[in-house]
Each structure stands twice: as structure tokens, then as C-alpha cells.
Amino acid sequence: MTDPSRPTTADAIAISNLRFAWGGRRRFGLAVDTFSVRRGETVFLFGESGSGKSTLLSLVCGVNKPASGQVEVDGTDLGALRGAARDRFRAERIGVIFQMFNLLPYASPLDNILLPLHFAPERRQRCGDPRAAALDLTDTLGLSRSLIEHAPAADLSVGQQQRVAVARALIGHPPLIIADEPTSALDAGAQSAFLDLLFERVQAFGATLVLVSHDARLATRFDREVSLSDIARTHREDAA
Amino acid sequence: MxxxxxxxxxxxxxxxxxxxxxxxxxxxxxxxxxxxxxxxxxxxxxADTISDTDLIIGARTGGVQLLLYSVFRIGNATNNITWESYEDVISQPGVAWAVPISLGDSHRGFRVMGTTAAYFDRYKYRGGQDLTLAEGNRFDDLFDTVIGADVARQLGYRIGDPIVVAHGLASFTEHDDKPFRVAGILAKTGTPVDRTVIVSLKAIEAIHVDWQEGAQSANPVSADAVRGMDLAPSAITAAMIGVESPLQVFRLQRAINEYREEPLMAVIPGVALQExxxxxxxxxxxxxxxxxxxxxxxxxxxxxxxxxxxxxxxxxxxxxxxxxxxxxxxxxxxxxxxxxxxxxxxxxxxxxxxxxxxxxxxxxxxxxxxxxxxxxxxxxxxxxxxxxxxxxxxxxxxxxxxxxxxxxxxxxxxxx
Structure with a gap:
């Protein structure tokens, strides 16, 4: 594993000749010939549901392994790593934000934020004092400390939960942030405020951001807009 | 974590x-x-209920049964042993001490046991502990009784209270012409002794002196009159025996089991418990x-x-x-x-x-x-x-x- 603090010329994401198909009953296949994201770039990936975005994200995050072709993140070919190493890689290098239900509802927001560090010792080391780092993050995200430390995450509003999810994705400065429809559970006003915070933090940390959404209106803020249908081909067969 | x-x-x-x-x-x-x-x-x-007793003798029955009725007051004796046989057996060489016990009567659900004063010295429990009196004294008078801790607590008896013994274990006929007096109350032992009313062997004889065929005769003998009578018991239920040397236990047991005059049985408490x-x-x-x-x-x-x-x-x-x-x-x-x-x-x-x-x-x-x-x-x-x-x-x-x-x-x- 390369040292993330060492500047390299490698792209944040580089995909070439990727082929993947889900096994089991749902025969869904995805093919991406070439797609890359530069370091520090913010990319808006436009995709309707069913366009294969979840599949693509699971490949970028190393949850699934391509059948053929390369998926490189930060210069590391994920396909060459074993399952446990890919999980470790994801923990160390990638912060993930979902559409909603990002948090373990029974745990405090603070524990939710600290959770990835348990699987990523290097990221933990970068934090220094993880607790202080988490609280610094939530301060800048406008979350009160009493809320973060004590209430179970289920007691937070959706907007607050999404901000906690941002803090969890950013803690320990992973170089790549993947956001999957992070604003679709928020109303229009909250969406804008949320994106302001997300962009500010991502840029402050110099991270790469890939945000996937079916809402094209969000695209204006990003360095680059890519439609999933332009880079990926999907095929579907019904097993029945 | x-x-x-x-x-x-x-x-x-x-x-x-x-x-x-x-x-x-x-x-x-x-x-x-x-x-x-x-x-x-x-x-x-x-196991704590009886210690330091080497043999228990009684009428021929099952070893477990003899132990249960004589020591634990569970179940009843099928037969008594005659006083003559008892005296004969304990006169054998090797017998250090013997305590006869006589069971069969009751008092408000608690069993009445007739024995001799030696019982208080020879009965040991929980690895050799002695019975101690919480209040009062051992029996002195013919109609004195010493009661167990539970008897005293449950029936609220104090020293000097009268007790009427019932004939048999669940009967309505009482020896009410010869009431007893509580002379002593034993300290709690955690054994069946706590639930026993102890009287002298002579007292058992005295209350039955005018009884025949399970009923009081038409000519009852008064409590005062009975004091003048010969109250040597004719039969007992069982007896506890101590030997002079542990080596003699088995020989003595065999001798009792082979006693010719009457079918007797001797059990070693630990062995019977094991059974x-x-x-x-x-x-x-x-x-x-x-x-x-x-x-x-x-x-x-x-x-x-x-x-x-x-x-x-x-x-x-x-x-x-x-x-x-x-x-x-x-x-x-x-x-x-x-x-x-x-x-x-x-x-x-x-x-x-x-x-x-x-x-x-x-x-x-x-x-x-x-x-x-x-x-x-x-x-x-x-x-x-x-x-x-x-x-x-x-x-x-x-x-x-x-x-x-x-x-x-x-x-x-x-x-x-």
C-alpha cells in the first residue's frame, strides 16, 4: 500500500476495460472502457437509478472485484488485492456517504464518526487525537457537541445525520470521498447548505470528490460533469 | 473496544x-x-445430619429405609425390636455406647421421639457438633420434653408450656391425660432434630401403659399413678451404636445381622446414605x-x-x-x-x-x-x-x- 501523503502522479480513480457481472438470480452486467478522475477533482456523476451507479461505486470502493480490466484507486489496482486487503484499503482511503440511513442508529454520532478509524490504523494515526479530530469536524459542520456525544444517532434529524456522515467520511483525511445521492433525502434549502459544507470541507482537505446523483441541477458546482450512460454500458438478463 | x-x-x-x-x-x-x-x-x-455414629440397628428391613426412619424421620418403622434383643446386642464386646430411640407418636405434625439422656451427648451432626440447648434444661421429670428449634418457633412454645402427645402420626386420639411440659428448647441444627419433640423412653412407656390394641383401655391409669409403675420399655424402634474401634464395625454389623433370637439389622450410616x-x-x-x-x-x-x-x-x-x-x-x-x-x-x-x-x-x-x-x-x-x-x-x-x-x-x- 502506498503512502497516501506522498504525492504521486497517479489519478485518484483510473478505470480501464472494466467488465463486471453480478452472479445469482439478478444477471446484471456493467462495462466501462475508460474513466478517470484526477486528484483533487470534484466530479458529478449523473445517473438514473438502474444505470449501474451502485455497481460502479461498489467496484471503486473495492467491495466487489472486476471480472476483467483494471480499477485503480490512488495508483493501486484493486482487482489485484484480496478481499480483506480491499476492505482495509477502503477503510484507509475512501470516505463514503449514502443517500440516507448512513449511521448506526443505536450508536452515538461520535462513535459513528470514529468507527472507520477502527478498521484503518493509518487513518487513525493521522488524526492524532481521534476524538478531538471528530469534534473539530462536527464543530465546522455546525453540530453541537452535546448532540454528538450523547444522543443516539437515531434522534438526529435527517440533515444532521447527513452532516455526521460527512464528518465520518472525512475523519482522518481519506484522499477519496464517494457520495451516493447524499442530498436526495433533504429539502431544497438544506441541499444547498449541505453541499456548501461538503465542498468547503473536501476542498479544505484537498480530497477528491465523486458525487453520484440523478438530480442534474446539482452539477453546476463541480469541476466536471459526467453522465454514467456515456462511460458505462449495462446489460440485463432475467434469469427466469 | x-x-x-x-x-x-x-x-x-x-x-x-x-x-x-x-x-x-x-x-x-x-x-x-x-x-x-x-x-x-x-x-x-x-450427610451432615448424622456423624460419629457407627451403626444403626433396627428391625430387619431395607438399609436405606432404616436410616430414613430412624435418623431422618422419613417413613415409618415396619417393626420394633424388643428391649431384650437390644440389651443383648449392646452387651457384645466392642460396643462403646448405645442410644435407644422409640418413634411412633406425634405432636401437631412433629414427631415425638423417646430416648435416653445419652442422646444429647451421643448425637452429633455436621462433623461432630453437639446438640446445645438454646433455653431450659434436659428432661428431668418423667413428663418433661425437649423440643427442636423449629417446633418451638412454629408453635410458639416457651419453657414451661404444656404439650399433649397424639397417638400415632396422624390421629385424633391424644394422650391428653398425661400432658408434658417443655423443659428445654434446642438450638437450631439444620437437621431433623429441629422438628422433633424429644421425651424420655420411660415417658413413651408411661403414656402407653394403659393402651392395648391401639386404643386406651377402659381402666386408664392416671399420670400420678404411672409414676409409681415399672416403666422399663418392652420395645424400641431403633438404636444408635458407637464402637470402641473402627475395626470392629463390620464384625459387629455381621453379628447383629445374624442375631438368632430376632430378625435384626445393622447399617453403617455412610454406607446406607451411599445406597x-x-x-x-x-x-x-x-x-x-x-x-x-x-x-x-x-x-x-x-x-x-x-x-x-x-x-x-x-x-x-x-x-x-x-x-x-x-x-x-x-x-x-x-x-x-x-x-x-x-x-x-x-x-x-x-x-x-x-x-x-x-x-x-x-x-x-x-x-x-x-x-x-x-x-x-x-x-x-x-x-x-x-x-x-x-x-x-x-x-x-x-x-x-x-x-x-x-x-x-x-x-x-x-x-x-
Whole structure:
């Protein structure tokens, strides 16, 4: 594993000749010939549901392994790593934000934020004092400390939960942030405020951001807009 | 540590289902340990009841039966032995001491035992402890009685109170023409002595002197008149014997068993107890098996509860996977969850056990004369607790392996 603090010329994401198909009953296949994201770039990936975005994200995050072709993140070919190493890689290098239900509802927001560090010792080391780092993050995200430390995450509003999810994705400065429809559970006003915070933090940390959404209106803020249908081909067969 | 904290938080968040599951494990553990405690408690209580007595003699019957009716006041003697035989037997060489006892009458549910003053010196319990008087004195007058601690407590007797002995164990005919007086109250022993009314052997003879064929004769003898009569007993129920040297026990036992004048029997209390445990052992094993099955049922119930919750927790597993947890971590978390529930159940079970023992002890003592000691957990019981937790952890693997497969298939997003 390369040292993330060492500047390299490698792209944040580089995909070439990727082929993947889900096994089991749902025969869904995805093919991406070439797609890359530069370091520090913010990319808006436009995709309707069913366009294969979840599949693509699971490949970028190393949850699934391509059948053929390369998926490189930060210069590391994920396909060459074993399952446990890919999980470790994801923990160390990638912060993930979902559409909603990002948090373990029974745990405090603070524990939710600290959770990835348990699987990523290097990221933990970068934090220094993880607790202080988490609280610094939530301060800048406008979350009160009493809320973060004590209430179970289920007691937070959706907007607050999404901000906690941002803090969890950013803690320990992973170089790549993947956001999957992070604003679709928020109303229009909250969406804008949320994106302001997300962009500010991502840029402050110099991270790469890939945000996937079916809402094209969000695209204006990003360095680059890519439609999933332009880079990926999907095929579907019904097993029945 | 964060995983342990999260596992505990997760369990607390599902407190109703988890609570019921833990309660089921706790009840089964308490039952399991309770059977063990009662078993060892009963054995200890029985073993503590008589000590330093080498032989018990009585009419020929089963060895266990003789021990039960003579020492534990359980069941009845089928036959008495004549005073002549008794005197003949105890005059044999090697006999150091002998205490005759005569049973058969009762007082308000408590058995009345006739014996000699030597009983208070020779009867030992719990490794050689002597009977001590809490109040009053040993019997002095013919119609004096010394009562056990439970008799005094339950009937509220004090020194000097009158006692009328009933004929037989459950009868309405009373020896009311010859009332006794409480002369002494014994300190609590935790043995059947606590539930016994002790009178002199002569007194037993005296109250029956005018009885024939189980009924009082038409010409009763007054209490005062009986004092002038010869009250040498004609028969006794059993006798406790001590020998001069342990080497003589078996010889003497054989001699008594082969006594020609009358069918007699001598048993060594420890040997008879051992026979009793062999009989009871089958029931003990059955109880142990049943209680172990109850524990297994509770643990399987826990596995079922975890299984049924897996589908709603796929989101949770996806979150773990997204932040970098391996499927193996998910497996570990679920096993940890099962282990925590089993451990909580076992701990609560121990608490229930001791609360139950504490509450039940007076009732068990009153109803069965069984004084259950409240003792610390034995290594055997600790092993039982460890087995419950280990069993819980083991069954936790079944839903955990299922969760492992789900999280491997789902990854960060829930697939349907």
C-alpha cells in the first residue's frame, strides 16, 4: 500500500476495460472502457437509478472485484488485492456517504464518526487525537457537541445525520470521498447548505470528490460533469 | 473496544427482544444451577445430619429405609425390636455406647421421639457438633420434653408450656391425660432434630401403659399413678451404636445381622446414605438432563431471535462494510452479541438462583426438613456457567455465518 501523503502522479480513480457481472438470480452486467478522475477533482456523476451507479461505486470502493480490466484507486489496482486487503484499503482511503440511513442508529454520532478509524490504523494515526479530530469536524459542520456525544444517532434529524456522515467520511483525511445521492433525502434549502459544507470541507482537505446523483441541477458546482450512460454500458438478463 | 461498545448499544436498542431472550437464558441457567445446588445441598444436608455414629440397628428391613426412619424421620418403622434383643446386642464386646430411640407418636405434625439422656451427648451432626440447648434444661421429670428449634418457633412454645402427645402420626386420639411440659428448647441444627419433640423412653412407656390394641383401655391409669409403675420399655424402634474401634464395625454389623433370637439389622450410616444416593442418582441424572435441555432450548431461542433480526439489520451491516469492515468482522460482531447475551443471561441466572434460594430456603426447610446451605458457586457450577456462555457463543455462529454471507453479497448496498 502506498503512502497516501506522498504525492504521486497517479489519478485518484483510473478505470480501464472494466467488465463486471453480478452472479445469482439478478444477471446484471456493467462495462466501462475508460474513466478517470484526477486528484483533487470534484466530479458529478449523473445517473438514473438502474444505470449501474451502485455497481460502479461498489467496484471503486473495492467491495466487489472486476471480472476483467483494471480499477485503480490512488495508483493501486484493486482487482489485484484480496478481499480483506480491499476492505482495509477502503477503510484507509475512501470516505463514503449514502443517500440516507448512513449511521448506526443505536450508536452515538461520535462513535459513528470514529468507527472507520477502527478498521484503518493509518487513518487513525493521522488524526492524532481521534476524538478531538471528530469534534473539530462536527464543530465546522455546525453540530453541537452535546448532540454528538450523547444522543443516539437515531434522534438526529435527517440533515444532521447527513452532516455526521460527512464528518465520518472525512475523519482522518481519506484522499477519496464517494457520495451516493447524499442530498436526495433533504429539502431544497438544506441541499444547498449541505453541499456548501461538503465542498468547503473536501476542498479544505484537498480530497477528491465523486458525487453520484440523478438530480442534474446539482452539477453546476463541480469541476466536471459526467453522465454514467456515456462511460458505462449495462446489460440485463432475467434469469427466469 | 468500540466494537464491544457498539455491540452493547445495539443490544440495548433492541431491549425488549434481547431482554426476553436474556431472561429465558437466565431462567434456564437458574434452573440448571438450582438443580445442582439442591442436589449438592440435599446431599450435604443429609450427610451432615448424622456423624460419629457407627451403626444403626433396627428391625430387619431395607438399609436405606432404616436410616430414613430412624435418623431422618422419613417413613415409618415396619417393626420394633424388643428391649431384650437390644440389651443383648449392646452387651457384645466392642460396643462403646448405645442410644435407644422409640418413634411412633406425634405432636401437631412433629414427631415425638423417646430416648435416653445419652442422646444429647451421643448425637452429633455436621462433623461432630453437639446438640446445645438454646433455653431450659434436659428432661428431668418423667413428663418433661425437649423440643427442636423449629417446633418451638412454629408453635410458639416457651419453657414451661404444656404439650399433649397424639397417638400415632396422624390421629385424633391424644394422650391428653398425661400432658408434658417443655423443659428445654434446642438450638437450631439444620437437621431433623429441629422438628422433633424429644421425651424420655420411660415417658413413651408411661403414656402407653394403659393402651392395648391401639386404643386406651377402659381402666386408664392416671399420670400420678404411672409414676409409681415399672416403666422399663418392652420395645424400641431403633438404636444408635458407637464402637470402641473402627475395626470392629463390620464384625459387629455381621453379628447383629445374624442375631438368632430376632430378625435384626445393622447399617453403617455412610454406607446406607451411599445406597440412597445410588437410588436417587437416576432421578438426579434425569433432572440434570432436563435442565440442560432447557438451557439448550433457551440458547436455540436466542439463535432464532438473532436470525429473525438479520434481515432488518442488513442496512447496519452495509454501513459497517462501507466504513471498511470485513465480512469477518460482521461475523465476529454477531458472535460477540450472542456471547454477550449468554453471559448476561448466565449472570442474571446466578442472581435469580441466589434470590430463589434465599426465598425458598425457609419453605424447603419447613416442608422437607432440608436445610439448603447458601454457599458460593462451586467449580462444578462455574463450569456449568462457562458451558452456558460457551454454548451461547457456539449457537451464535449459526446466525453469524448467515450474516457473513449476507454482508458478502450485499456489500455497501442492499441487494434484493
Amino acid at each position: 468500540i466494537l464491544l461498545r457498539l455491540a452493547i448499544r445495539s443490544l440495548i436498542s433492541r431491549r425488549i427482544t434481547v431482554g426476553l431472550t436474556v431472561l429465558a437464558i437466565a431462567l434456564s441457567t437458574a434452573l440448571f444451577l438450582g438443580v445442582e445446588k439442591v442436589r449438592t445441598g440435599a446431599r450435604a444436608s443429609f 440412597l444416593w445410588e437410588i436417587v442418582g437416576v432421578a438426579e441424572t434425569a433432572l440434570f438432563g432436563v435442565s440442560a435441555m432447557v438451557v439448550a432450548t433457551a440458547l436455540i431461542g436466542m439463535a432464532a431471535m438473532i436470525f429473525s433480526g438479520l434481515n432488518e439489520r442488513r442496512r447496519e451491516m452495509a454501513i459497517f462494510r462501507a466504513v471498511g469492515a470485513r465480512p469477518g468482522t460482521i461475523l465476529g460482531l454477531l458472535v460477540l452479541e450472542a456471547a454477550l447475551m449468554a453471559a448476561a443471561g448466565a449472570a442474571l441466572g446466578v442472581a435469580l438462583l441466589y434470590t430463589g434460594l434465599w426465598i425458598a430456603r425457609p419453605y424447603v426447610d419447613a416442608a422437607f426438613g432440608l436445610y439448603l446451605p447458601i454457599s458460593a458457586l462451586t467449580p462444578r457450577e462455574w463450569a456449568g456457567i462457562a458451558a452456558v456462555v460457551a454454548g451461547g457463543t457456539l449457537v451464535g455462529f449459526f446466525p453469524a455465518i448467515r450474516a457473513y454471507r449476507i454482508s458478502l453479497a450485499d456489500g455497501m448496498t442492499i441487494r434484493t
